[in-house]
Amino acid sequence: MTDVRTAPTPLPESLRLDEELTQTLHEEYVHLHRNPELSMQEHRTAEWIEARLDELGIGHERVAGTGVVGVLRHPEGVAGPTVAYRADSDGLPVQEDSGLEYASTARGTLPDGTEVPVMHACGHDTHVAMGLSAARVLARHPEAWGGTVVFVFQPGEETAAGAQAMLDDGLWDRVPRPEAVIGQHVMPAKAGTVHYAPGDAMCLADSFKVTFTGKGAHGSMPERSIDPILLAAHAVTRLQGIVAREVAPADRAVVTVGTFHAGVKENVIPDTAEIALNVRTPTPEVREKVTAAIHRVLAAEALASGAPEPAVERYNSFPRMHNDAELTPAVMASIAATLGEDAVQQMAPLMGSEDVGALADALGVPLVYWFLGGFAGESFADNPANHTPQFAPLMEPTLTAGVHAALAGLLHFVGR
Numbered sequence: 001m002t003d004v005r006t007a008p009t010p011l012p013e014s015l016r017l018d019e020e021l022t023q024t025l026h027e028e029y030v031h032l033h034r035n036p037e038l039s040m041q042e043h044r045t046a047e048w049i050e051a052r053l054d055e056l057g058i059g060h061e062r063v064a065g066t067g068v069v070g071v072l073r074h075p076e077g078v079a080g081p082t083v084a085y086r087a088d089s090d091g092l093p094v095q096e097d098s099g100l101e102y103a104s105t106a107r108g109t110l111p112d113g114t115e116v117p118v119m120h121a122c123g124h125d126t127h128v129a130m131g132l133s134a135a136r137v138l139a140r141h142p143e144a145w146g147g148t149v150v151f152v153f154q155p156g157e158e159t160a161a162g163a164q165a166m167l168d169d170g171l172w173d174r175v176p177r178p179e180a181v182i183g184q185h186v187m188p189a190k191a192g193t194v195h196y197a198p199g200d201a202m203c204l205a206d207s208f209k210v211t212f213t214g215k216g217a218h219g220s221m222p223e224r225s226i227d228p229i230l231l232a233a234h235a236v237t238r239l240q241g242i243v244a245r246e247v248a249p250a251d252r253a254v255v256t257v258g259t260f261h262a263g264v265k266e267n268v269i270p271d272t273a274e275i276a277l278n279v280r281t282p283t284p285e286v287r288e289k290v291t292a293a294i295h296r297v298l299a300a301e302a303l304a305s306g307a308p309e310p311a312v313e314r315y316n317s318f319p320r321m322h323n324d325a326e327l328t329p330a331v332m333a334s335i336a337a338t339l340g341e342d343a344v345q346q347m348a349p350l351m352g353s354e355d356v357g358a359l360a361d362a363l364g365v366p367l368v369y370w371f372l373g374g375f376a377g378e379s380f381a382d383n384p385a386n387h388t389p390q391f392a393p394l395m396e397p398t399l400t401a402g403v404h405a406a407l408a409g410l411l412h413f414v415g416r
Helices: 019-034 043-056 124-140 162-168 228-246 284-304 327-339 357-361 398-414
Strands: 059-063 067-073 082-088 107-109 115-117 148-154 181-190 194-196 199-202 204-213 254-262 272-281 311-318 321-323 344-346 367-375
Touching: 019 043, 019 124, 019 398, 043 059, 043 067, 043 124, 043 148, 067 124, 067 162, 082 124, 082 398, 124 148, 124 181, 124 398, 148 162, 148 398, 162 357, 181 194, 181 398, 194 327, 204 228, 204 284, 228 254, 228 272, 228 284, 272 284, 284 311, 321 367, 327 344, 327 367, 327 398, 357 367, 367 398
Parallel strands: 082 148, 082 181, 181 367, 194 344
Antiparallel strands: 059 067, 067 148, 107 115, 194 367, 199 321, 204 272, 204 311, 254 272
8 A cells, every 4th residue: 555654643733623514513513413224224314414415515425325435535636645534424222321412213114114212322423523523624625635535434333234335236336445444433432533443343243133943832732742942942951051161261252142032922832932142252263163062052932832943034144344553553542642542551452243244355454443531530441331311412512522633634635
């Protein structure tokens, strides 16, 4: 890739948010927070993003239905690298309980037809708002940069569908190919701080739906049944032994059974039971080992009950998120020069997952992805966790810090 600056320089004062830009940032964030949409259903959000890009004179394309890609070329043709900045846009089926005046009251429909409340319980509203503000600043200050910035407003991160859908729809054949992909994600750390992990920063993740088939009967005649609830309950317990006894402690893994559905009445033994698993693993090798063990345990428990082998469907699959080991510290140095050395901290890899890595992996280019604190508490334990009804980042200093971090990261590549 093109050489980038190695000497960190702080963001110039002329590129920092003034009162007008800050007000616009706040208004756009509030709009997004009030109007979340479920994964791959972000139709109104995409239209709204396109309208903002039109206002800025930034050309854009619709990719994968609800994805939007804005291409900001230098208006005077000043040469420079091409870099992509990714911001995800989907909400979650969670009922907001934040107490905010602008809390979401939105409703949505899951693919199975279930109507659910929807909120931005993972901060994707901040990501879009910060990305648009960064684009606005660069569009107003062409003297500060050269080259091309590709703003990827990605749908469907929560289901691991969005990045791959954009790639399948020809993303990198339709817009300039970047030499690096960067981005950030809000998290329950102290507002205004930045946290990063070079190398493998987040885990692979897979979700499985398992359907156990038994034989129904009257509750008073269990001998005439093959009880799928008992079978599933034993499987749930046994699955926990995979991490405890088959994965080396140094490798780390998580197997979580997140749902268990069976039956409709207390005196009817049902024909089927269904569970859903979420599995986190740090490497493809551990993923393969854990997945094989899951299939073995499920089949063995069914055999022990005299039931047919259960049906197993993998329905979400996140790639590993790998931060470039050399480029990441260099970009973090640029962000530290802007936010302050004390505001930027290295962290241990997370067990969480992201699909942003697929965008970089598809081209074989470096990824630099960091985490932005958004809450009052000093430690993670003091703040609401992502995916909870209370997850509502402080508007400031979170948003301004995020925009300045994004600009510092982008200018590390395209600044002049």
